[in-house]
Amino acid sequence: MAAVPPGTPGALTGIRVLDFSFVMSGPYCTRLMADLGADVIKIESKAGDLTRSRPPLREGRSSYYASLNCGKRSIVLDLKKPEAIGVVRGMVEQADVVVENFRPGVMKRLGLDYETLSAINPRLVYCSISGFGQGATNDGKGAYAPTLHAMSGFDSALRGYQDDASRPPNTGIFVADVLGGALAFGGIQAALVQRARTGRGDHVDLSLLESMISLLVCELQEAQFPEQPLHFVYKPTPARDGHLVVAPTTQENFIALCKATGHPEWLEDPRFATGRGRQVHWDAFLAELAGWAGQHSAEECERILEAHQVPCSRYLGIEETMALPVVQARGTLCEVDDGAGRFKVAAPPLQAARRQRGAACAHSRARRGRAGRAAGAVETGGARDRSAAKGRRARRLRLPGAAFALDATNGPRPEETPPMDFTPEELAFRDSVRKMAEKHVAPIAAEIDENDRFPAELIPIYGDMGLLQLWVPEAYGGPGANLTMVCMAREEISRHSEACGLLAGETTMFVLPLIHFGTEAQKQKWLPLVAEGRTLTAIALSEPGAGSDVSAIRTRAVRDGDHYVVNGQKQWCSFGSVADHILVFAKTSEAGGVDNISPFIVDVKNMPGVSFGKKERKMGLRGAVNVPVYLDNVRVPAENMLGEEGRGFRAAMRALDLNRPAIAAASVGLAQGALDVALAYARDRKQFKRPIAEFQGIQFMLADMAMQIEAARCLLYECTRAGDRAQWDRLPLLASMAKCFASDMAMKVTTDAVQILGGYGYVKDYPVERMMRDAKLNQIFEGTNQIQRVVIARELLRNAARAH
Numbered sequence: 001m002a003a004v005p006p007g008t009p010g011a012l013t014g015i016r017v018l019d020f021s022f023v024m025s026g027p028y029c030t031r032l033m034a035d036l037g038a039d040v041i042k043i044e045s046k047a048g049d050l051t052r053s054r055p056p057l058r059e060g061r062s063s064y065y066a067s068l069n070c071g072k073r074s075i076v077l078d079l080k081k082p083e084a085i086g087v088v089r090g091m092v093e094q095a096d097v098v099v100e101n102f103r104p105g106v107m108k109r110l111g112l113d114y115e116t117l118s119a120i121n122p123r124l125v126y127c128s129i130s131g132f133g134q135g136a137t138n139d140g141k142g143a144y145a146p147t148l149h150a151m152s153g154f155d156s157a158l159r160g161y162q163d164d165a166s167r168p169p170n171t172g173i174f175v176a177d178v179l180g181g182a183l184a185f186g187g188i189q190a191a192l193v194q195r196a197r198t199g200r201g202d203h204v205d206l207s208l209l210e211s212m213i214s215l216l217v218c219e220l221q222e223a224q225f226p227e228q229p230l231h232f233v234y235k236p237t238p239a240r241d242g243h244l245v246v247a248p249t250t251q252e253n254f255i256a257l258c259k260a261t262g263h264p265e266w267l268e269d270p271r272f273a274t275g276r277g278r279q280v281h282w283d284a285f286l287a288e289l290a291g292w293a294g295q296h297s298a299e300e301c302e303r304i305l306e307a308h309q310v311p312c313s314r315y316l317g318i319e320e321t322m323a324l325p326v327v328q329a330r331g332t333l334c335e336v337d338d339g340a341g342r343f344k345v346a347a348p349p350l351q352a353a354r355r356q357r358g359a360a361c362a363h364s365r366a367r368r369g370r371a372g373r374a375a376g377a378v379e380t381g382g383a384r385d386r387s388a389a390k391g392r393r394a395r396r397l398r399l400p401g402a403a404f405a406l407d408a409t410n411g412p413r414p415e416e417t418p419p420m421d422f423t424p425e426e427l428a429f430r431d432s433v434r435k436m437a438e439k440h441v442a443p444i445a446a447e448i449d450e451n452d453r454f455p456a457e458l459i460p461i462y463g464d465m466g467l468l469q470l471w472v473p474e475a476y477g478g479p480g481a482n483l484t485m486v487c488m489a490r491e492e493i494s495r496h497s498e499a500c501g502l503l504a505g506e507t508t509m510f511v512l513p514l515i516h517f518g519t520e521a522q523k524q525k526w527l528p529l530v531a532e533g534r535t536l537t538a539i540a541l542s543e544p545g546a547g548s549d550v551s552a553i554r555t556r557a558v559r560d561g562d563h564y565v566v567n568g569q570k571q572w573c574s575f576g577s578v579a580d581h582i583l584v585f586a587k588t589s590e591a592g593g594v595d596n597i598s599p600f601i602v603d604v605k606n607m608p609g610v611s612f613g614k615k616e617r618k619m620g621l622r623g624a625v626n627v628p629v630y631l632d633n634v635r636v637p638a639e640n641m642l643g644e645e646g647r648g649f650r651a652a653m654r655a656l657d658l659n660r661p662a663i664a665a666a667s668v669g670l671a672q673g674a675l676d677v678a679l680a681y682a683r684d685r686k687q688f689k690r691p692i693a694e695f696q697g698i699q700f701m702l703a704d705m706a707m708q709i710e711a712a713r714c715l716l717y718e719c720t721r722a723g724d725r726a727q728w729d730r731l732p733l734l735a736s737m738a739k740c741f742a743s744d745m746a747m748k749v750t751t752d753a754v755q756i757l758g759g760y761g762y763v764k765d766y767p768v769e770r771m772m773r774d775a776k777l778n779q780i781f782e783g784t785n786q787i788q789r790v791v792i793a794r795e796l797l798r799n800a801a802r803a804h
Contacts, residue, residue, distance in 0.1 A: 013037035014428030015192070017097040018088070019072065020112075022049045024174060025129050025208060026101035027068040028181030033097070033188070034071030037424065042074040043088065067345040079110055092117050092124060094435065097188055101129035114203040124201040125191040129184050133207035179215065180208040236315060237289050242298035246289060247311040251275060260308035261292045422484070422717075429481075430488040433504070436465065437493045445497035448623035449770050452615075454578055455500055455623060463533025467504045471511040476527035483658060483723035487665035487716060494669030495676070498774045499623035501666050506575060508659050510537035510583050513599055513651035517643035526581070526601065538579035540570035540602075540629050541652060547571075548787045550585075550652060551594045555631065557586035563635045564588070566600060566609075570629040572781070577612045577627045579604060584631065585648055594649035601640040602631075609634035620773030653732075658723055660735040660782050664716045664742035667778045671709045671746040674753035674771045678702065681757050681766075692756075701756060705749045712742040733795040740788035743778035750775045 015038040019030040027042075027049070034040045042049070051065040077084040089112075092098070098117060100107055107113045107128070114126040128134055187204040195201055236243040248254040254275075258266045266272050266288065271281040278285055293301050298314045305312040316324075322333060322344065335342045422430070440461055448455050462468045470486050472478020486505045494501035507530050514526060529535055546552035555568025566586050576582060582602045589596040604610050613628030643651060679702060682693035692698050719734035750772040754761035761768045779785045 011036045013424035014431060015039065015096045016094060017041065017099060018043060018091060018095045020098065020100040020102070020107070021129065022101065023051055024068065024177035025180040025184070026099050027051075028178055029127070029129065029184040029188070030099050031068055031071065032182065032185045038097075040072040041091070042069060042072045043079075044074055044076055046076055046078060048076075063343050067343075070345060079112075085111055088112060089117070089120055092120050095121065095124060096192070097125045097127065099127045099129070099184070099188070104128070104130050104134045118201060118203075122200050123195060125188055125195060125204065126201065127184050127188050127191075127204040127206065129180055129206045129208065131208050133210065134205045175215075176208045176212050180206055180211040183211050183214075235283075235286055237286060237293050239293040239298035239301050239314075240296055243315045244293065244298050244301050244312055245315070246305065248278075249311065253310055254278070256308040257305065257310045260305050260310055261289070263288070263292065426484055426488065429485050430492060432465070433467070433489045433492045436461065437496050437500075441493055441500045442496040445500065446764070446767065446770070448497060448499055450622075450764070452617070452622040454625050455503070456578075458500060458503060459534065459536070462503055462506075466533065468506050468533050468536070469511070469530045470505045471508055471515065472527050472531045473515070476523060477531035478527065482720075483661060484717060484720040487661050487720050490662045490665035491669035491672070491713075491716075494666040495673035497623070498666050498670050498771075498778075499621050501669060502574065502621070502624050505662060507535070507537045508662065509539035509655050510581065510601075512655040512658055513583060513642055513648075514601075516654050517599075517647070517651045522601075522639070522642065535581070536575055536579045538573050538576045538582045539655075540573045540576065540582050540584045542572045543569060544571050544628075548783060550597070550649060551592075553585060553587060553597065555584065555586040557588050557598060557600060557636070557641075559588075559638070560635070562638050564600060564638060564641065566602070566631045566634045566636055568631050570631070572616070572626050573612075573629045575625050576629050577615065577625055582610075582629065583642075584629075584636075585652060588645050591646070596646050597648040597652070598645050599642045599648040599651050600636045601642070602634060602636055603640075607634050607636065619776065620770070621777050656782060657728075657731050657735045660739040660788075661716060661719045661723065663778055663782045664712065664719070664735075664738035667739075667742035667746035667775065668709060668713050668716055670771050670775055670778075671705070671712070671742075671749040674746075674750045674768050675702070675705050675709060677766065677768050677771075678705070678753040678756045681760070685757075698756060701752050705752055708745045708749060712738070712745045715741055733792060733799075736783075736788040736791040736795070739778075739782065740785045740792070743775070743785060746775040746778055747772075 012033055013036075015033070017030055017033055017038050017040040019026065019040050019042045021027050021030065022044075030038075030040045030042070049065060049069070051068065052062055054062050054064045056063050077087060079085060079088070098112075100112075108116075114124075114128070117126060118124050184204065184206040187206060191202045191204055234245050234247050237246055246257065248257045251274075254272075255267065258264050266285075270277065272278050272285050272288075296304070302312055302314050321327065327333060333344045333346060335344055440458065444455060444457075447453070459468070466479035466481070467489055469478045470481040470489065472480070474480035486508065489504035490501050492501075493504050511527070511530060514523060518526075530537065540555075541550065541553070543553050543555065545554065553568075555566065555570065557564040557566045564586075566584060568586060570576075570584065573582065580603075582604055584600050584602050585597055586600060587596050588598045602610060609632040611630045611632070613630065616626040618626065642648070679693075682698055682702065683691055685692050687695075693702075715734075716738045719731070719738040722730040722734050750768060753768040754772050757766055757768055760766050763769065783791070
């Protein structure tokens with residue numbers, strides 16, 4: 001179906017909606033949400049929504065259906081099957097809103113009613129749209145727009161506009177469906193605002209009959225007080241070639257009308273001289289007005305009256321309305337593509353929403369989630385109803401238990417207001433990672449540390465979310481994340497386990513040199529492979545005698561025909577023994593300095609001579625594998641060398657500049673996790689019959705911890721913005737500052753957290769001792785903090801010299 005491209009910003013970006021509705025009222029409601037950026041997932045039976053076959057049809061596709069469902073994704077589930085109900089309940093865990101417009105009782109019979117689903121997800125906003133409201137079956141009477149128009153009194157209120165009062169009028173458009181969908185949309189937004197305050201969802205119960213009755217503001221009063229009508233019946237006035245409506249609602253308007261038409265005598269006529277008189281004798285006045293209008297075309301009447309500021313309009317056909325300058329200027333209509341071609345639909349009626357959506361619809365394409373394959377469901381649709389390009393896992397719908405989509409979110413927590421303006425896509429990404437970490441990382445964090453076990457079970461989850469391959473550009477099938485998003489992922493996961501956090505963007509040090517210094521052929525060969533989300537990589541730079549001093553490495557690569565033969569030993573190779581490819585830095589000549597270093601992509605499984613030493617037994621970051629790497633006459637094809645020979649130092653430094661902020665992010669996340677534990681403990685732990693959080697000494701420690709974390713976070717994301725904007729002159733300084741400051745901060749905050757927990761902080765039953773051990777390494781790797789201070793001072797002095 002037609003869709004807004006993923007990532008299109010909007011006020012509801014990050015809100016996930018499960019749409020069980022069909023035909024019109026529900027689809028129109030969720031269409032409005034999709035227009036504002038919500039991720040709407042339409043759940044259909046095998047036969048699909050009834051309107052899929054409703055004319056007008058082009059190549060078997062209904063443009064009527066597409067106009068109500070553009071911007072959404074869809075899956076097919078047979079809700080009569082228990083396994084499909086299980087799939088839906090799993091999806092509800094990740095959803096913010098459910099919309100359904102079945103008859104009352106249907107969702108309850110399916111086990112998908114509000115009470116059941118809210119027990120699964122208490123934050124769920126559940127909207128039921130029905131003819132007469134939940135619990136009001138109206139003796140089984142069905143509800144359809146034409147019948148609701150008649151039942152509500154709406155059609156009866158139109159009687160005054162007809163010349164033939166003997167025949168009941170009938171509305172020509174589906175007012176009930178459109179109005180009900182719009183009011184349901186508003187109710188959902190109110191419930192989301194309430195949820196932001198209370199943390200809990202609610203049940204929005206929308207009656208279409210009541211929606212129609214709500215239109216009769218004046219008519220309800222006039223029915224009760226017929227002797228005092230509230231408004232005029234502005235019947236059409238016939239002109240020479242059409243009709244127009246004239247609405248002189250005030251005395252000033254009527255005076256202007258008399259002047260414009262050249263009939264000042266109407267002001268003297270006692271029937272028309274006052275507003276009350278005109279109400280009583282309005283039909284008589286319209287007859288007088290028709291005498292003047294009949295001498296002119298409708299367009300001439302409109303031009304004359306508007307020149308005197310008399311409210312009026314010609315009756316326009318839909319095609320004429322679509323061509324109005326104001327419609328064109330405001331972008332009231334946009335184009336969608338249903339697979340058979342483009343056609344126009346109404347854009348969001350709010351200009352702010354339209355700006356957020358932009359012209360995205362004009363570039364939309366059909367999308368259908370692969371989740372429909374679960375539980376025996378069957379996909380429908382043509383060839384264009386397929387997922388996006390291979391490897392773009394960050395853009396697909398994923399089922400709970402298998403993976404998580406990057407675009408799911410409940411929005412930022414009120415107590416965690418971002419320190420700067422993040423984009424809606426970045427916030428949605430952050431909160432999706434947060435949910436994943438809470439579900440998949442937090443439960444295993446302590447066990448991974450205890451057993452020093454590599455968390456292999458996270459690889460498919462991270463890979464399907466795009467977390468392993470964050471840096472891979474979209475052109476090569478990856479999510480195309482920026483430095484800000486990489487650091488968000490590290491921060492959120494490291495709140496529970498930094499060892500697991502390091503897996504987010506695990507391919508950074510492999511991908512970045514490839515992007516910045518590799519040839520197009522190299523990018524085409526390896527980036528799509530990494531984009532699949534199952535490939536682990538590593539970088540081998542440090543050696544037993546060369547840590548911060550990269551120029552001291554001794555590993556050699558000697559040219560031998562169309563290969564290089566690599567020999568040497570590397571130390572501290574993170575994830576080396578589980579990696580598929582390692583980027584090895586080696587000297588290619590005996591020249592001094594750093595202008596003799598080149599990086600080589602080593603295929604661990606297919607290049608003999610690569611072996612690993614014993615896994616390092618570290619104090620912290622247990623579970624994040626570090627091993628020595630031995631290279632014994634490893635023959636590496638010359639085409640596997642990145643960039644020009646001897647220019648590898650630049651590749652290493654660029655990658656480190658972009659990776660050091662990720663260490664800062666891990667430090668911020670680690671410290672935030674420690675503060676979270678300390679706050680909860682301080683509220684619960686009592687001494688001298690009072691929670692220790694009431695003691696000023698503890699309060700001072702908590703306040704200092706929070707200030708230090710927020711300061712580091714602000715510095716961190718200022719640094720990421722410099723990286724995202726390719727401000728290479730600022731990045732080295734900010735990267736070293738962020739890494740140094742944040743890791744020192746994390747060491748202090750985690751130590752203070754241990755102190756607040758006292759004896760309990762020193763034992764493994766609480767996570768803060770693990771967090772303190774993890775924090776220590778952040779001061780050491782990716783360049784010790786002493787080296788970072790050297791870099792900072794050097795950059796400051798260099799900038800000062802430039803200024804003079």
